[in-house]
Amino acid sequence: MQKLAQHHLKEIGEYYPGLRLESCDDDFATYTGMIAFSANYCNHGLVAEQFNVKIVFPLTDTFAVPTAEETGGRIPREPDFHINPDGTMCLGAPLAVCRKLKQDSSLKAFIDNQVIHFLYGYCIKKKYGYWPFDELAHGGKGIVEYYKDFFKTDSELAILELLKIIVEDNYRGHVPCPCGSGSRLRNCHGPEIREIKEQQSREQFFSDFVDCLKIYTDAGNKMPRRLLTKRLRSYWSRMADKTADTT
Ligand SMILES: [Zn+2]
Known part of the structure; x- marks a missing residue:
């Protein structure tokens, strides 16, 4: 891999x-x-800058997501500046980062389209106090927003059901689409599901599903029983164990 x-x-x-x-x-x-x-x-102003960075870039054709970190200590490590808890730049929902990389998988494209884009955003925020791009909310909220936009729906429940199909690898085109449109899945949200299901790992989809579920239930909604997958049950019992371990 040294060669690559x-x-x-x-x-x-x-x-x-x-x-x-x-x-x-x-x-x-x-x-x-x-x-x-x-x-x-987008004419937010010319920025000519330089930053010290650390970029971790995948070498295999798996679903690994590249990351970038500003290492010169200039960007405050706060959610307000879109820095993840682990210190890396929040470049968007994981699926969004993967999809951009799918269009051009070179390191240059990643730096040009995602890292510089982020650093430009930071510079404008620092100078003028606003983030120049569509601002994705932090954490799970941002993931929900991303899927709302991608699936063109306002229904968090529909997003959960659509993600569940990917998580369980259970695509059946003839069933009614879970968004409630009355159309069959293949004539409604089916194409979107088929488009993204190979674009990130099943584990990442599951993690997105759990994040969306937390947002949904934190808002006071009850989780419908049909969303309780076997995998989700084992996930939650593992989480419960973890919490028990630390107390
Ligand atoms: Zn639909």
Whole structure:
């Protein structure tokens, strides 16, 4: 994998000469160093800046999600600046990051389209006090928003049922679509499900499902019994064990 990691580096060398390959294993390459850019997205203002970053980029064709971290200590590690609890940049819902990468899976595209985009957003926020792009809410809320937008529905319950189909790998086109439109799944939300189901891992879909479920039940809604999958039951009993362990 060293070869592929070097190949990526060579490809970006002309554009981001300040980055170097720090390490790599079978699955990921870690690049660190400085990236400089000059950008003006949607006329929010010209930004010419440089940042120290650490980029962890997947080398296999699995569903691994790349991450980026600002390492110069300039961006406060707070949700307000869209920094995840683990210190990485919140580049969007995991599925959104994967889908963007699917369009162009090069390291250069990831830096250009996602990392620089984020850093530009930070610079505008710092200078003018607002985030220049559609601001995804933090954590589970952001994931729900992403799926609402993707499935074009306001119903959190419909999102849960659609995600459940992916989590359980149980797509049947002839059943009524869970969004309640009255159409068969294949003529309604079926194409969206088929489009995204191979775009991230089943584990990640399950994690998204759990996040959406938490938002749904935290709002005072009761979880319909039909959503209680076998996997969800074992997940919750594991969570219960974990909580018991720490007390
Ligand atoms: Zn539907």
